[in-house]
Amino acid sequence: MIFMPWNDTIAVGIQEVDEQHRVLVDLINELHDALTAETPNRGAIGHVLEGLMDYTMNHFIMEEEWFERHDYPHTVAHKEQHNRFTSTIMNALTDFEDGQHLPYELMEFLKHWLVEHIMRTDKTYVPFLKAQGIT
Template sequence: MSFMPWTDALAMGIQSIDNQHRWLVDATNRLHAEISKTAPERSVLGEILEGLVDYTMNHFVLEEELFERLGYPEMPAHKVEHDAFTASAMQLLLQFESGESVGPPVLDFLKEWLLHHILKVDRAYAPFLKAAGVS
């Protein structure tokens, strides 16, 4: 069983966003798998963390472009969430690059943030985007 299994509850019914969310969940599971090894490889951990940060930022840009184009009224509050996560993720990456280890607290942070963001924050915009024809 994976650390953070993908379930139908995480699906929003918007294919491009669901695909990106699934990638983020899979990357979190890859990070968990590497951390769980007896001797995790720092280079692999670094690649996964960098990929998570880069992919998350690209995902946020896609969401925010959709919000702006369609006039989503909650965009400012949603962007605050994105910016806070981006800052936290960058801080984790910088700490790792300065020699700190990556362990269960990082995984817990990623899992809790993703679940909260997908199930609560993103779920709130799904009806708006679907009504605008995004599928």
């Protein structure tokens, strides 16, 4: 069973954003699989966690550039959410690189945060960005 299946209810309707969200979901599933493997491989876990961090940062940069370019009125609050999330992932990565194990609660946090962020925060910018011609 897939830890975090993609479904159309979390699609926002902007193609590039939805494609990137799907990759984030895939990376979370890949991290889950690496952590719950019969014999977890620290190298594989670290690689996926680094990839998740990099991809998340790039996704957030894209969104934030759109916000800045089009004067999205909720840019500051949205960026604060992004910063808190990347800080959590970076702390987990740092702890992992220091030899600690990733707690399973991290997986639940990633899943919950992404779904909630998309449903409650990202979907609020969709009408604004579509009015700016971003589809």
